[in-house]
Amino acid sequence: MMPQKPSERGAALLSVLLMVAVLAVIAATTLDRLRLSSKLSANGNALAxxxxxxxxxxxxxxxxxxxxxxxxxxxxxxxxxxxxxxxxxxxxxxxxxxxxxxxxNCFNLNSLVTEKDGRYLASATGQDQMTSLLVVLGTNENTARVVVAAAADWADSDITPLPNSVEDDGYRSAATPYLTANRLYAHPSELRAVKGVTPAIYAKLQDWICALPDPVLSPLNVNTLLPEQAPLLAMLFPPGKMNLTLARSYLAKRPSNGYGSLIRFWAAPEIAALEPSPLVQGQVKLTSxxxxxxxxxxxxxxxxxxxxxxxxxxxxxxxxxxxxxxxx
The missing domain is CATH 3.30.1300.30 (GSPII I/J protein-like)
Structure with missing residues (x-):
């Protein structure tokens, strides 16, 4: 057998070292993936x-x-x-x-429409109440009406835009085109997709809105409505008709055992003077x-x-x- 030259022995050693390094990397990667897999499995079990x-x-x-x-x-x-x-x-x-x-006790986004023969039609009363809420929360009335009309068009069944509003054509021109839902709101966060609803407007509304599973006017229970929720009581009336101080003080003096009767609630002089419509009177509840x-x-x-x-x-x-x- 011919003796190996020093250069050949060096090359063999280098090959062995390279192989060991590759195996070490493979082993480390395998162990890391095993740890990750174990972590994901544990997290999955914890989540379940x-x-x-x-x-x-x-x-x-x-x-x-x-x-x-x-x-x-x-x-x-x-x-x-x-x-x-x-x-x-x-x-x-x-x-x-x-x-x-x-x-x-919130503004029901689905009150922006009413159901008739299996179709959803824009509700003028629901739109007026959302407009009042936005105004009470500090939004200009003209801006509020544009936003509210778009929010109603998002949920109604037709493709004809309301005055100062948009339907599908207004969303196709977006950077990422999309279409209106033409169905009830599934979650209040869906309002963020409506044209005109800026982050600032949504920030004002997010603590006051909900998406109840039915297209009904917000069923406010005046027995559980808290004084700090006064904007919800004020929204039942046209913008500026009921100020927050009045709404807050009226809710604060609620009988400890509840009103017991809606007649008792509406009979108070400060409320009766606002002449609530029959539709609004029927919307207010004593039960939840x-x-x-x-x-x-x-x-x-x-x-x-x-x-x-x-x-x-x-x-x-x-x-x-x-x-x-x-x-x-």
């Missing part, structure tokens, strides 16, 4: 478990809402200190809280039918925030939609 706890919270909330509604069929009041109060829910690992609020449950589940490193819409009537109470997102 957190959602199960959310379902449990929903079941508890549904039972308690049924009890609340059954307690007094004539009116839903703040009795029991249930509104917005976070309740701790015992779970084996981590923590969970749930808080319910009256989901009817829609409830929004907010849950937060902390499980390991995961913190899951959930929202569930619960409808109480017709019985039994039930969840009609839910959404989840990671709590920041």
């Amino acid at each position: 478990q957190a959602r199960m706890f959310t379902y449990a919270a929903e079941a508890i909330a549904v039972a308690r809402i049924e009890d609340l509604v059954a307690r007094d069929a004539a009116q839903t009041t703040l009795s029991g200190d249930w509104l917005g109060k976070a309740q701790s829910i015992p779970i084996p690992i981590g923590s969970a809280t749930a808080a319910a609020r009256d989901a009817g 039918n829609y409830f929004l449950l907010n849950t937060i589940v902390s499980f390991g490193e995961l913190k899951l925030a959930g929202q569930s819409m619960i409808v109480a009537s017709p019985a039994p109470a039930r969840v009609v939609w839910r959404s989840w997102g990671e709590e920041e």
Whole structure:
């Protein structure tokens, strides 16, 4: 056998070292992917478990809402200190809280239309109320009416734009073209897609709007409407007709056990003087039918925030939609 030259031995050693380096990289990559896979699997399991706890919270909330509604069929009041109060829910690992609020005390975006023969038609009353709300929140009335007309056109069934509004043609010219929904709003965040709804306008509205599953005027329960929600009471009247100070003070002096009668609510001189229309008088309620449950589940490193819409009537109470997102 011919002895190897020093240069050949050096080349062989270099090849071995190169092979070892490649194997090390492969091993490191494999271990990293294994760790990532294990992490994703653990996160997936944690997410699934957190959602199960959310379902449990929903079941508890549904039972308690049924009890609340059954307690007094004539009116839903703040009795029991249930509104917005976070309740701790015992779970084996981590923590969970749930808080319910009256989901009817908001401006229902779907009140911008009414249903007739299976079609959605623009509602003048719904548009007037959203305009009043925007004005109360500090938006110029002319700007508000343009935005509101576009918001109604988004949900109505036809393709004919309302005055000062747009339908599909107004959205095809966008940088990323899209079309109007021509159906009920599924979630209040959908309003951001409507032409004219700037980030500033949406920021004003986001705490006051909702998307109830029915195209009905916002069913405000004056037994649970809080003084800080005075803009919702003011929106029932034309812009500027009811000032916020009046609305806030009237809600603040509500009887502790509720009004008991809508006649009692509307008979107050400061309210009667505003001459509410019969349609508005019929919209105001003493009972609540829609409830929004907010849950937060902390499980390991995961913190899951959930929202569930619960409808109480017709019985039994039930969840009609839910959404989840990671709590920041």
